[in-house]
Amino acid sequence: MPEQPRLVGRSSSHYTRLARLFAEELGIAYAFEPVHDLASRDPADYAGNPALKLPVLVLPEGPVFGTENICRTLAALAGEPFRVLWTEQLPDLRARNAQELVWHGMGAQVQMVFGMQVAGLPAQNVYFAKAADGFRHALAWLDANLESVLKGLPPRDLSLLETSLFCLLEHLGFRDTLTLAPYHHLAAFAAAWRERPASQRTAYAFDVAMPG
Structure with missing residues (x-):
């Protein structure tokens, strides 16, 4: 079974919610991993994003930075031809x-x-x-x-x-x-x-x- 995408973000973030809505609307199963300390300056706490920003979509082939980038990636992963x-x-x-x-x-x-x-x-x-x-x-x-x-x-x-x-x-x-x-x-x-x-x-x- 292929590894499930992992979305790293915050439930209080509108950028994270946008990515989550795309996943939900497109029917893509994913694991959600919240980040609790926004004051952190360690890229490791942001799934390796060097810009220290959320959300990040973690795929087997690597991380995807940026909300719109994530949404486009999710659309490409969708199993049906969504418009x-x-x-x-x-x-x-x-x-x-x-x-x-x-x-x-x-x-x-x-x-x-x-x-x-x-x-x-x-x-x-x-x-x-x-x-x-x-x-x-x-x-x-x-x-x-x-x-x-x-x-x-x-x-x-x-x-x-x-x-x-x-x-x-x-x-x-x-x-x-x-x-x-x-x-x-x-x-x-x-x-x-x-x-x-x-x-x-x-x-x-x-x-x-x-x-x-």
Whole structure:
């Protein structure tokens, strides 16, 4: 029996959840290995990723670094011909802008959470204040354009854009950064995606280290 892929990450991470959602939606069995200490500066704690970042997909032939890289690898491993819509297949400028803003929002949230909640730096610092402003503007743009973007997408079983957007939106409440209340289209989108079995199997949580 071939060795099962191992996904190293955190249940509280939107990047890790994106990879897990792809595995679940594509029907790929995998073992999940949580990393508990994000302050570690040892690449060995990140499955050998020299950038000290998560998630990492560990395959018999070696590790796969980076969320999108992992998602593409999982799609290649899928046993059925799933129609996966990638960024380069998005049909127009608005859809590609939407994906760029989702990536921006995910990065900005890491910046805010790690800087303020983990490192304890002041929210008033212009580094975080500007990140929060840009994040809100990005969410407003996504909310205003979401319906037209989704209507323009070609037939698919799964898309990187929609899956990453859901991971970002769910993370807002989980990490108590920004509220979705002003963004009605985004809130409705997140609520619909929350009903998917794969979403329910990958709900955000804080990993608890086992004693000993």
